Amino acid sequence: MTEAPAGAQWSRRLLLALLLAPALLWLLALIILPHVDLAVLSFRERVAPREYAPSLAQYRTFFGEPLYWHVFVRTAALSAIATLITLLIAFPIAWIIAKLARGRMSALLFVVCLIPFWVSETVRTLGWMILLRESGVLPAILTHLGLTAQPVELLYHDATILVGLVYTSLLFMVVPLVGSLESLDNSLIEAAYDLGARGWSILRTIVIPHAAPGITAGCIVVFMLTLGNYLTPTLLGGKNSLWFTEQIYTQFITRFNWEQGAAFGFLLLALSTAIVWLGLKLSGQRFSDVMRRA
């Protein structure tokens, strides 16, 4: 009698294991194994050709060379600013999609947010370059309108990098925000209004507390994507972009210093983990709740 259910349970477990196998394999092969190897790489030093010794030299270099940690802090700060700007722009969009637009209109607005992603990131970024370079569209318009005496270079500024990052990230903020705003019962807003609250106090006391998991989820996703972005800062910021991923690229590809690159990679991972943890602590959210929203 007890054998049949036990057998059924065993086959159910096997089925579950088979279903999860591709994902687990993918995780193991592409994320865990390379990271283990990178960890090993980052903790060694080349003492002679083809001869390596365990050492903390790579990490020491990072803290010893001001350029490296300067770029590191700058990348973190600009990513945080880009995340904040994305949130401020995405919130009204998400509000319109979730609360004001009806049926087809709300689907259409979603598609409008999605359209940039039909084009590859490279082409999109090159589009920005065509618009913003000195001989490009926007400087020409500014000159034509008489706002500037001669075409100005709009590329290669920090603001340009931010514009590109916000543009690339917008959808990843809008989606979790729409989800959390759609689940907000309209009668709660009406009840708050009825009890004497108005615009800003409704936003502060009802809407933001309700949407907090969605806001946190969007911020985490956007922050991670921005911090790890390579193409947008490099193309729009040029040589002055000073983005940390670019430093990693340089170590691996230009300098062929894999040990240093691996150490940088781990520092970036530590940074994004630390800031996500800090964000969760500050907003009082639990990671599992937030990830369900994302």
Added chain:
Amino acid sequence: MSTAATPAPGKAPDLEVRELSKHFAAHAAVNSVSCSVAHGSFFSILGPSGCGKTTLLRMIAGFIQPDSGAIAIGGRDMANVPPNRRPVNMVFQHLALFPMMSVGENVAFGLARRGVGRAERTRRAAAMLERVGLAGAAPRRTDELSGGQRQRVAIARSMVLEPTLLLLDEPLGALDLKLREHMKVELKQLQSAFGTTFVYITHDQSEALVLSDRVGVMNQGRFEQLGTPQELYYSPATAFVAGFVGANNRLTGTVRAVDGALLELDAGEGWRVRVRAHAPLGVGAAAQAFIRPEAMSLVRTPAQLPPGQSAHSGEVTDVLFDGANSAVLLREARSRRELRIALPQTEAFADLRPGARICFGFDPERAIGFAAA
């Protein structure tokens, strides 16, 4: 009951609605509606879904702008006054308690918006919770409360602002039947304890009858009748009210004879019934009559009927036993129409079974005839 509805001398009614209309596209949701609600009374707006009662309530609350007409609350005209500035608070259909706040914070929410200091609003919220029988519930989460407790929090949250008028949008609709019966009584007691004017909307005629001092029966954007529950029940002004308020048997037929205020109808296949005419009808006019289940009495033989009542007979199709609300469904012998007749509380008809033949009669004064719709 109706004495509570008479306005105190020299005091303006708490709510005065004059010729109020609201159209959505070509559809008139509320069509030139007027009513007046006296201070301290319980007024219900009763109607089927889609009759415009929610639109009317939302106009009073200020969430919808009327096309024409005027609303005065506490004697003050409410044109261009937004909901957050009206001396009106609303209990929403699903209560709309704020899940991100504790019970105490919910109740103190309106006070905080008015700039009442933290210590003062905590004290007043606690006092209000005590009044609704939820002393000490302030630190609890709203989802820890039962349905009835949640309703009391919703009322406390509004009442703490001391509104002139409390609007209630079918707050019992989401509760199960047993709790609904209980909350009905509780709502009535809360209203008399606070003495605040309640305007209550519902599609449930039993709620309206039990709770209200006055009821407005609404249909297709208009009031069919405004009156006390007793008036609606015993002297319905229209066929709609007769059919909507309380259980009723509806018969259709043609007027065969007129005898003063009494009409004699042919209610199908030559079955003659005598009813009181609501308005004069001529011989040959199409008519409809309403007879309450409890207005008809079952008898074994025609001789047992009081003098002046004609005897009718029928075949029992079903016995619906429900304690005090028990009834018999029977098919009238000639017309084969189905009728519902209240079963007497005595056990005199305890042996009644489907298929049995039985006689019945009713006082023509308690049956009302209207022109056919």
